[in-house]
Structure formats: structure tokens, C-alpha cells
Amino acid sequence: xxxxxxxxxxxxxxxxxxDIIKNNETYAPVEHSGxxxxxxxxxxxxxxxxxxxxxxxxxxxxxxxQTSAIMHYSEDAKGIKIDxxxxxxxxxxxxxxxxxxxxxxxxxxxxxxAKWDWQDEDWIKRRENTVIFSTLCVTPENTCFCTSLDYDVxxxxxxxxxxxxxxxxxxxxxxxxxxxxFLEPYTGVLTKLNGEGDAKLKxxxxxxxxxxxxxxxxxxxxxxxxxxFENDGWDFESARCVSCSACAFVCPTCHCFKISDEKVRDxxxxxxxxxxxxxxxxxxxxGGHNPRTQKYRRWRQRGxxxxxxxxxxxxxxxxxxxxxxxVKCPVNISIFEVVNNVANNI
Amino acid sequence: xxxxxxxxxxxxxxxxENKIDxxxxxxxxxxDDNQTPFIFKNPALCDKLVFxxxxxxxLTNYLTNETTKSxxxxxxxxxxxxxxxxxxxxxxxxxxDNLYIIGVSCDGCxxxxxxxEARCIACVMQSPVIYNEMLGxxxxxxxxxIDADLLKLKHMSLTERADFFTxxxxxxxRCNACRQSCPLCYCDKCVIDQDSSLYHNGANTTSNAGMALxxxxxxxxxxxxxxxxxxxxxxxNLPLHLLHxxxxxxxxxxxxxxxxxxxxxxxxxxxxxxxxxxxxFIM
Numbered sequence: 232x233x234x235x236x237x238x239x240x241x242x243x244x245x246x247x248x249x250d251i252i253k254n255n256e257t258y259a260p261v262e263h264s265g266x267x268x269x270x271x272x273x274x275x276x277x278x279x280x281x282x283x284x285x286x287x288x289x290x291x292x293x294x295x296x297q298t299s300a301i302m303h304y305s306e307d308a309k310g311i312k313i314d315x316x317x318x319x320x321x322x323x324x325x326x327x328x329x330x331x332x333x334x335x336x337x338x339x340x341x342x343x344x345a346k347w348d349w350q351d352e353d354w355i356k357r358r359e360n361t362v363i364f365s366t367l368c369v370t371p372e373n374t375c376f377c378t379s380l381d382y383d384v385x386x387x388x389x390x391x392x393x394x395x396x397x398x399x400x401x402x403x404x405x406x407x408x409x410x411x412x413f414l415e416p417y418t419g420v421l422t423k424l425n426g427e428g429d430a431k432l433k434x435x436x437x438x439x440x441x442x443x444x445x446x447x448x449x450x451x452x453x454x455x456x457x458x459x460f461e462n463d464g465w466d467f468e469s470a471r472c473v474s475c476s477a478c479a480f481v482c483p484t485c486h487c488f489k490i491s492d493e494k495v496r497d498x499x500x501x502x503x504x505x506x507x508x509x510x511x512x513x514x515x516x517x518g519g520h521n522p523r524t525q526k527y528r529r530w531r532q533r534g535x536x537x538x539x540x541x542x543x544x545x546x547x548x549x550x551x552x553x554x555x556x557x558v559k560c561p562v563n564i565s566i567f568e569v570v571n572n573v574a575n576n577i
Numbered sequence: 578x579x580x581x582x583x584x585x586x587x588x589x590x591x592x593x594e595n596k597i598d599x600x601x602x603x604x605x606x607x608x609d610d611n612q613t614p615f616i617f618k619n620p621a622l623c624d625k626l627v628f629x630x631x632x633x634x635x636l637t638n639y640l641t642n643e644t645t646k647s648x649x650x651x652x653x654x655x656x657x658x659x660x661x662x663x664x665x666x667x668x669x670x671x672x673x674d675n676l677y678i679i680g681v682s683c684d685g686c687x688x689x690x691x692x693x694e695a696r697c698i699a700c701v702m703q704s705p706v707i708y709n710e711m712l713g714x715x716x717x718x719x720x721x722x723i724d725a726d727l728l729k730l731k732h733m734s735l736t737e738r739a740d741f742f743t744x745x746x747x748x749x750x751r752c753n754a755c756r757q758s759c760p761l762c763y764c765d766k767c768v769i770d771q772d773s774s775l776y777h778n779g780a781n782t783t784s785n786a787g788m789a790l791x792x793x794x795x796x797x798x799x800x801x802x803x804x805x806x807x808x809x810x811x812x813x814n815l816p817l818h819l820l821h822x823x824x825x826x827x828x829x830x831x832x833x834x835x836x837x838x839x840x841x842x843x844x845x846x847x848x849x850x851x852x853x854x855x856x857x858f859i860m
Contacts, residue, residue, distance in 0.1 A: 264748070264814045297750055298781040373608040444608070470616040470644050475757035477812045480750050491779035502780035505750070512766065526643055561758045561810030562634070563606055563613045 234405035236428030237414070237421035244394070244401050247417060248275050251326055255362075259328040260287050269293055269327065280329035280364075280394075285372050285558050289483040290327060290334050294357045295341075297480075301490075302501040322356045326413075328364045332384045332393075333377040333553035335363050337483030339389040343545035344486060362413050365390035367439060374554030376445040376567050381548045385436045395435050402431060445567055449548070455574035456539050460531070464576035468569040469530035471562045472509070478556035478564075479507035484537075484549050487513075508532055534570050578684045580628040580712045587710070588651055591677055592620035597651040601639050603632045611689055616644050628653060633686035633694065635804035637662045640671045641763035649675050655683040657696075659705035660802040660838030661760040666707075667842055670763055680705025682713030696803050696818070699724055707841055721829055721836065727822050742787070742820070748813045749786035755807035755817055756793060761800045768792060794820050799828045799846025800837050 239247065251257055252272055259278035260267035267282040269290050303314040342358065345351040367384070368375075377384065391410030395402040403421065405411050414421065424431075459465075479485040489506040492499055507513065509530075514523045523529045541549035550566060557565040584602060591597045604615035604625045612631045615622075616639060635658045639645050654662055659680055665671050682704040685697035703716040723731070733741065756762045769777045769789045777788045801821040808817045828835055832846040 266814060467617070471614040471639070473638065473642065473754070473757040473810075475754040475810070476752040477754040477810065480752045481812055489779060493778040493780060493782075502778075502782070504779070504781040507752075510753075512770065557608075559754075559812035561754050561806070563611070565607065568607060 234407070234411055235403075235414070236405070236424045236432065237403040238397070238424050238428075239401050239403055239421055241399065241401060243420050244403075245275060247420065248280065248328060250417075251328070256323050256325040257328060258290075258293060258325060278329065281366050282329060283372070284331050284333070284368060284375060284553060284555075287329075287331065289337065289481060289553070289555065290330050291337065291341075291483050293321060293325075293327065293361075294338060294354055295486065295488075296321070298502055298504040299353075300500045301503045304499045304501070306494075306497045306499070319353065319356075322353070322360055324360045326362045326364065330363050330365045330390060331368065331553065332365050332387070332390065333375070333551040334483045335365050335389040336377070336382050336387060337551045337553070338363075339387075340484050340541075340545075340547050340549060340551060341486055343541075343547060347545075362392075362409060363390040364392045364394060367393060367395045367435065369396060369439070369442075371439070371443050372554060372558075373444045374557045374565065374567075375443065375552060376447065376554065377552035378440050378443055379445065379447045380449050380550065380552050381542070382551070384439070385432065395432060397431055397435070402428065402435075404428075404432060445554075447567065447571055452570055452574045453538060453542060453548075455577055456535065456570060459573050459577065460535070462573050462576055464573035465531040465534070465569075466527040468572055469527050469564070472526055472530055472564055473561055474509050474511055474526060474529065475561065476505070476507035476509050477559045477561060478533075478566075479509055480505050481555045481559045483553055483555070484551060508536075530569070534566065534573065537566065538570050578628075578630045578713075580681055581626060583712055584628050584653060584679060585623050585626045587679055588623040588626055589620060591651045592623070596649065596677055598648040599645055600626075600651040601636050601645065602626045602651075602653045603628060603634070603636075614639065628681060630685065630687045632681075633688070633805075633809070635661060635760050635802075635806045637665060638758060638760040638806060640665055640676075640760070647675075649677075651677045651679070653679045653681065654705055654708070655681050655686075656700065656702040656704050656706070657683075657802045657804045658760075659707050660702060661800075661804060663707055663838040663841055663843050664761060664800055664802075664845065665763075667844060676709075678705070678708045678710075680708030680711045682711060682716055684713075694805070695724065696805055701836065702839065706839060718839075721834070723826055724822075726816075726819060727826060730819060730823055731826070743783070745815050745820075746787040746790060747783045748815060749783075749790065750813055751781040751786055751789065752812060754810040754812060755815075756789075758806040758810040759793075759797070760804065760806065761797060762793065790817075790820065794824055797821055798824050799832065799835060801825060802837050 252274060257272055258269045259272045259280055260282040261270040261278050265286060267279060267287040272278045305312050345354040388406045391407045391413060393404040393406055395404060405414060487506045487508060488503050491502050511524060515521045537550040538548060557563060588600050599616060599618050601616050603612045605627055606613050612627060614634055614636055615625060636652060637654060637658050666673055686694050688694050699722050701719045701721055705711060769792060777785050805818055811817060828846050835846045
């Protein structure tokens with residue numbers, strides 16, 4: 232189904248954003264200590280809808296927070312009582328501006344595991360009630376490789392509306408039914424384009440794709456990695472890894488979590504927080520066995536999960552090529568470099 | 578400052594003479610002109626080694642990493658790094674006989690913007706305090722100074738300082754990059770990660786971040802050499818050095834000008850006792 236492509240001036244786009252912010256619970260990248268994080272905003276001045284990917288945190292915490300209280304309970308003479316669930320602010324209807332495509336695709340990729348053998352109701356509701364605006368990146372960083380993977384920024388429906396540069400103006404490409412309906416009330420200030428919209432978009436996307444520093448043949452790498460389990464490249468490439476969790480915590484698609492209980496006297500909270508397979512004791516089992524005490528096994532798991540296993544199971548690659556892991560790793564380990572070097576080490 | 582060729586030659590020699598199993602040095606990043614730790618066993622890779630003012634990472638962290646444990650290691654250290662090495666030796670984490678230490682008398686490192694790092698401007702020990710061979714000319718030890726950031730912290734009231742650090746803790750995501758990058762944090766299972774810890778239940782909350790960072794601060798007392806591996810590692814840009822510089826200042830002022838790892842067999846500020854130590858605070 233062909234969705235609309237609109238033309239809008241820069242000024243009108245700012246007014247559109249301001250109107251969205253006034254009438255909807257809106258999140259956008261807000262600067263803090265040199266990095267941008269998605270926070271609720273009350274005006275366009277507070278945020279940057281075009282923040283650079285290298286310093287912009289993922290939008291994942293708005294769907295799967297760093298820490299969330301999943302249960303409150305109390306204990307009295309009669310026993311333990313589970314309190315009524317508290318309001319989940321993240322399930323409110325909301326709009327997110329300035330989401331990177333890789334990030335939006337990351338959320339879409341995680342939909343697969345959230346709707347798999349157990350329905351993650353929190354995730355599903357938060358996703359359903361969100362409209363995503365994405366701005367086409369003009370200059371990819373030297374750590375980006377989204378165009379080398381198994382999705383096309385031009386045709387994906389991971390975001391609802393894509394904002395693309397067009398000289399002194401902007402193009403608004405609607406990508407979903409939700410986006411079409413959302414922009415309905417604004418059609419007064421939007422000029423709907425017919426055939427010429429596609430041509431302009433094609434030119435911008437070609438320019439975007441050609442600007443990439445990192446390129447790889449995804450199909451070839453994925454095929455070669457299928458047989459890479461015993462490859463000694465994992466050990467060499469992961470030698471300088473310090474087994475922290477920085478990469479997993481900034482990644483838009485990492486979704487492992489741990490559950491912990493905090494009880495003070497008669498009241499308790501059960502928390503769900505980020506966890507990571509990088510940590511030495513991640514796979515420690517009751518009884519004491521730990522299949523991944525060695526670092527290369529943990530890194531192999533990471534690389535294979537991101538580029539092989541998830542694709543096998545759900546048909547979509549888990550890594551979306553945002554490069555944040557490389558930027559934030561204490562020793563700049565690049566997953567792009569690792570999987571390509573291992574694939575070529577056969 | 579460029580000792581790349583000398584270090585390459587030494588590494589080749591060490592492998593040829595069978596003196597080492599693995600070499601820990603620096604190499605250039607693939608995507609930009611920053612550097613990254615380079616750990617390898619194949620002598621054919623020695624020509625990738627570099628050493629310039631961009632070689633800022635403290636490599637002694639890898640001496641307690643499984644990549645080098647129980648192996649014979651060739652290692653590059655600057656002044657600051659050699660101090661943490663002294664402590665690792667004193668604390669029994671690595672055997673001196675297993676190490677071949679190339680100590681570089683450092684002129685200071687630069688950050689990603691090519692500006693000289695604040696810690697290097699205030700450096701007290703540019704030359705290595707322990708080594709098998711030294712590159713560069715030995716430089717004199719300099720006086721300890723307190724910089725503007727730290728003075729500001731010192732003059733804050735208790736509530737102002739509490740607010741400052743609470744803000745820092747609230748931005749912590751508990752990724753442990755700082756702890757894992759710190760050469761002197763080498764416990765196999767950190768007290769914070771113990772399953773039945775009463776102090777920390779595992780959730781990534783602000784109070785748990787505070788607990789973790791404060792515990793780390795106390796455990797590093799008299800041991801931190803200001804290598805800034807932690808701050809460079811932090812994905813949230815937390816000013817972690819302020820936490821430890823504050824501690825360094827307290828130790829310096831109260832423990833007879835003690836500075837971490839300045840000489841071999843340095844036993845730190847806390848784990849040595851002298852009959853003349855003041856004990857007017859002991860009841």
C-alpha cells in the first residue's frame with residue numbers, strides 16, 4: 232500500500248513539532264553531559280531531533296527500562312500480599328521525535344522475541360501506544376553500518392514517519408497506517424507529493440548509502456559464521472575485552488535481564504534490570520557449573536547471537552548496525568570488525 | 578613522543594628469545610587515529626605495535642585478565658601504569674618473574690580531541706618506577722597538586738557534596754565498565770555481585786549505584802594512581818576521577834603524604850602498621 236509523501240518547509244516542520252509536543256506526551260533527545268538521552272519534552276527548544284548517533288542513547292529504555300519495579304509486595308501476620316500494580320507511565324499514548332532508523336529497527340526486531348512463546352504485555356502495550364518519527368541521518372559515523380544488514384532504511388516500516396532533507400525543505404515519508412492517521416489533522420500545512428516524491432527520496436537515499444565508511448556483504452558473513460563456532464578468531468578478537476556490560480547496556484537490541492528482590496522490613500519490591508552475557512557469572516547455574524567462564528566463549532555467544540542465532544529463529548538480524556557498542560566500549564572493540572575478521576578466518 | 582619502533586624491536590626479540598608467551602601493548606584503531614590495547618601471541622604481529630602520546634590506556638589491567646594469567650607477559654607501562662603495577666605485585670596478583678616490563682618515561686598523553694589530558698598536566702611521576710628496560714630519559718618526581726575541580730569539591734558543604742554525588746550516581750547504569758577497566762579491581766566476584774549481598778540487591782537503581790561506587794571508592798583508598806581508565810570507559814561520561822581524586826587528597830593529607838605505588842613493595846596506606854602511627858582516634 233502506498234503511503235503519502237509530503238513536502239514541508241523547515242519553519243513549518245518546527246511548528247509541526249511544536250504542535251505535536253503541545254498536544255501529545257512527547258519524547259525527544261535531550262542533552263546531558265555531552266550525550267543525548269530520550270526524555271519527555273515540553274518544547275522544541277529543550278531537544279535536538281537531529282542529534283548525532285555517536286552521542287545519542289538508544290530509545291530502548293522507553294520500552295524496556297534500565298530498571299523497572301515489576302511487583303510490590305508486603306508482609307504481615309497473615310502472610311504475603313501482592314499490591315495492586317502501579318501505573319506504568321510508559322504505556323501512555325506518546326510520540327517520539329528524532330529516533331534513529333537503526334534504533335527504530337532495533338525495537339521492531341525485539342518485537343519478535345516479545346511476541347514469541349510468552350507475550351511480554353508491558354513491551355507490547357508500550358510499542359502499540361507509540362508513534363515514531365525518524366530523521367534520515369545525513370552523515371553516517373565511521374562506526375555505522377546499518378545499510379549493510381538485512382533491512383532497507385528506504386522501505387522499512389520500523390518507524391511511522393521519516394523526515395528527509397530536500398534542499399532547503401524537508402520531505403515527510405509516511406511508512407505505516409499509524410503514521411498516515413497521525414498526520415491526518417496536519418494535511419492543511421503539508422503539500423502532498425505525487426510521483427516526484429519518490430524520485431527525490433531515491434536521490435537522498437542513494438547519497439546516504441554511498442556516504443558509509445563501513446560496508447560488508449551481510450549474506451556472505453552470515454553464511455560463513457554458521458560454521459564459525461570452533462573458529463579461533465573469537466579468542467584473538469576478544470583478547471582485550473574486559474567483560475563489563477557497556478556494549479550490552481547501550482545496544483538497542485540487547486534484551487537480557489535479571490530479577491532481584493529488595494525487601495526492607497515488611498515491604499518489598501521486585502525489580503527487573505538489564506543484565507549481560509559479557510559478565511563472567513552470567514551463565515552460572517545452581518549447583519555451580521558455568522559453561523562460559525572463558526572470555527572467548529562469551530564473546531562468541533555475543534557475536535553469534537547478534538548475527539546468526541536470532542536470524543535463524545526469527546528471520547531478522549539482531550544487530551542493527553548502530554555502532555554504539557564500538558563507541559562506548561572501553562577499548563573500542565568493533566562488532567563489525569570482529570564478525571568480519573572471524574568470517575574471513577575460515 | 579614516539580617509541581613505536583623501539584617497542585616493536587623489543588617485542589620481536591622477546592618472542593624470538595622465548596622470554597614471553599604474550600605481548601600487551603598498543604595498536605592504532607581501525608576507524609580513527611586513537612589507540613587501543615593490543616594483546617597477541619603471534620610474533621608476526623609485532624609490527625602493529627605503536628607508542629605515542631595517544632597511548633593513554635593503563636595496560637596493567639590485563640595482568641589480572643584471563644588472557645595473561647599464568648603466562649609470561651611482555652608489557653608496556655608509562656609512569657602512572659608502573660605505579661599500579663607495583664601495587665599488583667605487592668598484593669600478590671602477578672609474579673615479577675613472569676613479566677618483562679618496558680617502561681616508557683612519558684611526556685604526557687592527549688585525549689580524543691588531541692588536547693593534553695588534565696591528569697598528565699598534573700602528573701607527579703612521568704618515569705616508570707619499575708621496569709626491565711626504560712625508554713626515554715628519566716624525569717624527576719613532581720609535587721602533588723590539587724586542581725581547581727577538586728578544590729571546588731573540597732569547599733562544598735556536606736549537603737552540596739551529597740547532591741553532587743547523588744546526581745552522579747543517578748546517571749550510573751551499572752554497566753561495570755569502570756570497575757572492569759580499573760587495574761586494581763581484580764576480585765573474581767565483586768562484593769557487590771555476591772548473590773546474598775545485604776548491601777546491594779542487584780537492581781540497577783540509584784541507591785545501588787551509590788552503594789557500588791562508594792564501595793569502590795573505599796576499596797581504592799591509597800591505591801588509585803589516576804590512570805583514568807575508569808572515566809574513559811564510562812559510557813555515561815560520569816566524572817569518576819573526582820570520586821577518587823577526593824580520596825587521594827584525604828589520604829595524602831592524613832597518611833604522611835602517601836601516594837599509591839611509588840616504590841616497589843609499597844604496602845599502601847592501610848595495610849601497614851608502625852608503632853609511631855597516631856592512634857588518638859581509637860577508643
